[in-house]
Amino acid sequence: MLYERGLLELDAPVSGSVPEFAAAPDPRRRDVTFRMLLAHSSGLPAYEKLFLKTQSREELLRLAFSTALTANPGSRAEYSDIGFIILGVALERIAQESLDIFSQREIFGPLVMAHTTFNPPADLRPQIPPTADDRLFRNRVIQGEVQDENAFVLGGVAGHAGLFSTAEDLARFADAMLRGGRPILRSETVALFTRRELAPSGTSRALGWDTPSAPSQSGNHFGPASFGHLGYTGTSLWIDPARELSITLLTNRTWPDCANQAIRQVRPKFHDAVVEALE
16 A cells, blocks of 8 residues: 555665664665565564563564574565564554554455454453463463564564454455455555565565465465465465455464464365365
């Protein structure tokens, strides 16, 4: 939306919106663009346990801004939570409001996603499956609050984690994407952001989205124009425009801890089963 309104240039340096990012003594940081953050090719690491170093939102952001690059910008694709934390801050500064307020007005409201929110109110929490029995950091069962510890320290609203939704609401969102973005986006914008990037070589990433790779968690049947994304707690959304099909899967695979990786076998079989049943 910010790109569509002329407020965000994909190939502009992130440091223009987040000057703290370029303050670290590494000249390569000035080369990191919004496109690289969206396509996970910034050179930032996948994950850092920043929450173990602070319980302050401001200090955690300072640590994220100064996280060292582990590769040259644009040289490799590696999913990065740190990159999306920084991206979330940049978007808030460009929009001049927080992600939750912007998203409610511009996305959830227009699409009637009535059960989609950051930081669900206390009366809804009993209806939400627990995602972790946290004995290391918060020392309680995590239910109805963000599972990701970095996002928790950030107040539950972050670029990489924190959003709660339902299968029905996500089907509404996917339907908008299948209709070329109507009523919230132009079709040209959806096409641009869901198209696989040409660089780095071998990447499956689009802008904010992923596309089917080999092998893919989307299974064996999603076409080349498909796009989707996974979530750490066992969530996923995959969309195939050629079939006019979207598949939402919401599980709590991190319950009671993160040891179980069976979702990696279940998810592609689930997608295959849905497509084969329809055809």
